[in-house]
Amino acid sequence: MDESLEGLAWLISQLEANSSIMASLTGGVWPIQAPEGTLLPFAVVTPMGGRDVKGVAGIRLFWEGPYQVRFWGYATQSDTLKTVNNTADTLLQRTHGTTATATIMSCIRDNPLPILPDWDGQQLRIGMGGLYRLQVRPS
Amino acid sequence: MASSGDFNHIPEAIAAIKRGIAAAITAAASEGQQIAREHAAVDTGYMRDHVYHVTATESTYEDGEKSLPEIEKPPDDQTAYIASAARHSVFVEYGTSHMGAQPFMTPMAEAMRAKLPDLLREHIGNAIKDALGG
Numbered sequence: 001m002d003e004s005l006e007g008l009a010w011l012i013s014q015l016e017a018n019s020s021i022m023a024s025l026t027g028g029v030w031p032i033q034a035p036e037g038t039l040l041p042f043a044v045v046t047p048m049g050g051r052d053v054k055g056v057a058g059i060r061l062f063w064e065g066p067y068q069v070r071f072w073g074y075a076t077q078s079d080t081l082k083t084v085n086n087t088a089d090t091l092l093q094r095t096h097g098t099t100a101t102a103t104i105m106s107c108i109r110d111n112p113l114p115i116l117p118d119w120d121g122q123q124l125r126i127g128m129g130g131l132y133r134l135q136v137r138p139s
Numbered sequence: 140m141a142s143s144g145d146f147n148h149i150p151e152a153i154a155a156i157k158r159g160i161a162a163a164i165t166a167a168a169s170e171g172q173q174i175a176r177e178h179a180a181v182d183t184g185y186m187r188d189h190v191y192h193v194t195a196t197e198s199t200y201e202d203g204e205k206s207l208p209e210i211e212k213p214p215d216d217q218t219a220y221i222a223s224a225a226r227h228s229v230f231v232e233y234g235t236s237h238m239g240a241q242p243f244m245t246p247m248a249e250a251m252r253a254k255l256p257d258l259l260r261e262h263i264g265n266a267i268k269d270a271l272g273g
Binding site: 044048127 | 213240245249
């Protein structure tokens with residue numbers, strides 16, 4: 001099983017299930033990269049690596065790894081981004097859950113991420129979010 | 140006649156442990172630099188080739204026209220930094236609104252999180268053997 005993909009699917013499902021977040025994210029929630037032309041603001045969730053945690057004799061206990069959860073919008077939408085970011089943090093921090101085939105044992109933020117600027121040639125875009133560490137095992 | 144002090148090797152052991160930690164940190168910095176380079180996305184290769192590490196006694200930083208300044212040396216030999224000098228590294232690591240992230244430093248940190256206990260065990264063990272025999 002690729003636990004990394006299970007964690008990715010779970011994070012996206014958590015964000016998409018929150019009506020407050022989705023009402024603000026006109027462009028939706030995307031894995032890895034939003035398609036060209038996606039309306040701002042939107043969210044992107046990206047796996048950032050990870051490792052198997054093993055016990056005696058190489059028995060795999062669970063997988064853990066960090067994910068970038070980042071909200072992109074125009075700089076003029078910074079208040080909306082901040083609200084969505086805070087809502088998402090409340091939603092995700094110290095929680096757990098399941099997918100059809102995996103158990104998300106924990107989701108804990110490692111750290112907030114630096115706000116990134118992104119000039120599209122006409123307007124300043126900014127991205128803010130957090131790095132969330134998931135522990136995942138097959139159910 | 141030997142004094143009781145001859146049997147107290149705790150100061151030597153503590154010094155050896157510190158030397159072992161320093162050696163492990165230096166080894167981890169070098170290995171971390173290599174892992175980050177292996178994960179780095181390559182266009183011209185500038186970013187990959189300008190991942191560097193800094194310890195209290197050494198640095199692999201190489202200046203370049205697209206480079207950020209070298210970071211300061213760590214305050215002691217129990218600390219090391221692994222960094223990327225390429226100015227655009229942060230956008231590759233975290234992505235932009237129209238470009239997906241291609242992380243290379245975070246996966247390196249994850250890999251080193253798993254490797255560091257073994258490096259510490261190996262280097263502290265060697266340092267204690269060198270100092271106290273056995």
